[in-house]
Amino acid sequence: MALRTLLCVFTGIIEELGEVVGKEDLADAARFVIRGPVVTADAGHGDSISVNGVCLTVVEVQAGGQFTADVMKETLDRSSLRGVGVGSHVNLERAAALNGRLGGHIVQGHVDGTGHVIARTPSEHWEVVRIALPTALSRYVVEKGSITVDGVSLTVSGLGHDWFEVSLIPTTLQMTTLGRAAVGTDVNLEVDVIAKYVERLMSRDDSST
Numbered sequence: 684m685a686l687r688t689l690l691c692v693f694t695g696i697i698e699e700l701g702e703v704v705g706k707e708d709l710a711d712a713a714r715f716v717i718r719g720p721v722v723t724a725d726a727g728h729g730d731s732i733s734v735n736g737v738c739l740t741v742v743e744v745q746a747g748g749q750f751t752a753d754v755m756k757e758t759l760d761r762s763s764l765r766g767v768g769v770g771s772h773v774n775l776e777r778a779a780a781l782n783g784r785l786g787g788h789i790v791q792g793h794v795d796g797t798g799h800v801i802a803r804t805p806s807e808h809w810e811v812v813r814i815a816l817p818t819a820l821s822r823y824v825v826e827k828g829s830i831t832v833d834g835v836s837l838t839v840s841g842l843g844h845d846w847f848e849v850s851l852i853p854t855t856l857q858m859t860t861l862g863r864a865a866v867g868t869d870v871n872l873e874v875d876v877i878a879k880y881v882e883r884l885m886s887r888d889d890s891s892t
Contacts, residue, residue, distance in 0.1 A: 691731045691738045691778055691791065691792055692778060692779050692789060692790070692791065693733045693738070693776050693777075693778060693779055693787075693790040693791070693792055693834070694776070694779050694783075694785050694786050694787040694788070694789075694790060694836060695776070695786075695787030695788060695790045695829075695831050695834065695835055695836020695837075696776065696786040696787045696836060697774045697775065697776055697834060697835055697858060697859050698721050698722055698775055698776050698777060699719055699720070699721040699722060699775050699858075700772050700773070700774065700775070700858060700859065700860065701717050701718055701719035701722070701734070701772065701773045701774075701775040702717070702718045702719075702770070702771070702772055702773070703715055703716070703717055703718075703767055703768065703769055703770065703771045703772075703773060704716050704717065704718050704749060704769065705751075705769060706767075706768055706769055711755065711756045712753055712754060712755045712756055712759075713753075713754045713759060713764075714742075714751060714752070714753050714754075715734075715739075715751065715752050715753075715754060715764075715767075716745070716749055716750070716751050717734065717749065717750055717751075717752065717773060717775070718747065718748055718749045719732070719748060719749075719750065719775045720747075720748030721748075721775070722750075722775045722776070722777050723744050723748045723749065723750050724748075725777075726741050726744050726750060726777070727741065727744060728741060728742065728743065728744070729741060730777070730778065731777075731778040731792070732750065732752070732775060732776070732777055732778070733774070733775065733776040733777075733778075733790070733792045733834045734752065734764070734773050734774070734775060734834070735762070735763060735764060735767070735773045735774050735833045735834050735860065735871055736762075736774070736790070736792065736794060736831055736832070736833050736834030736835075736871040736872075736873055737754075737758060737762050737764055737792055737794055737834075737871060738778075738791065738792025738793065739752035739753075739754065739792075740752060740753070758794075761794055761796075761797075762794045762797060762871050763797050763833070763869040763870060763871050764871075766869060772860050772863075773860065774833050774834040774835060774859050774860050775834075776834060786836075787829070787836025788829040788831075788836050788875065789875075789876060789877070790831050790834070790836060790873060791873065791876055792834075792873070793873060794871045794872065794873055795820055795823075795872055795873050795874050796817040796819065796820050796872050797817075797869050797870065797871055797872060798814045798815040798816055798817060798832075798869070798870055798872050799814065799815050799867055799868060799869050799870065800812060800813070800814055800815075800864050800865065800866050800867060800868045800870065801813040801814060801815055801846055801866065802866060803865075803866065808852075808853070809850050809851055809852050809853070810850070810851050810856060811840065811841070811848055811849070811850050811851075812848065812849055812850075812851060812861065812864070813841070813846050813847070813848045814832065814846060814847055814848070814849070814870060814872075815845060815846055816843075816845055816846050816847050816872075817872070818845065820872060820874055821844065821845070822882070823874035823875065823878040823879060823882070824839055824842060824847055824874060825839065825842070825878075826839050826840070826841065826842045827839060827840075828875060828878075829875050830847065830849070830872065830873070830874055830875065831871075831872065831873035831874075832849065832861065832870050832871070832872060833859070833860055833861060833864075833870045833871050834859075834871070835855065835859050835861060837849040837851075837855075838850075
């Protein structure tokens with residue numbers, strides 16, 4: 684029997700491409716119904732599933748491999764889920780099990796900001812995607828470091844002051860929404876949490892110790 688995590692932690696390795704089959708707009712939130720047979724195979728009420736990089740709590744598992752999740756206004760305001768509607772495809776990943784492998788990097792499912800696709804440069808065996816980088820996040824991004832884009836763990840292959848690039852292999856192009864994200868598409872960004880902790884520790888005022 685697989686062990687579950689006590690915290691909402693992911694690895695950025697997408698398990699399946701799901702589809703939004705229902706959305707109810709509420710006064711200060713939205714309720715999504717998402718089809719994902721793989722991630723719902725062992726899911727139950729209260730479990731965590733990453734949807735385009737956003738950690739959501741399963742409200743109900745329904746027949747046909749569907750689950751419902753509530754998204755509060757704060758999350759809609761801060762993530763690209765505000766533009767997701769019925770028919771949209773989304774990247775899905777279950778929370779990591781304690782006895783599982785860390786295939787990507789530590790991902791919390793807490794979106795730090797959004798960017799948008801600036802350019803796509805196809806090659807024979809991969810595709811380079813350039814994404815706008817918010818100024819507030821630029822200090823956490825380094826070349827060859829890790830970043831999460833719409834829930835996908837990726838390595839930064841190029842970096843400018845207001846953009847970064849990732850090189851996508853065919854598997855990523857085929858199995859995630861990044862394969863069809865056109866220029867101008869908004870994407871959720873989560874920087875490496877270790878970088879934020881390091882910054883916090885380095886900026887501490889130790890005068891009281």
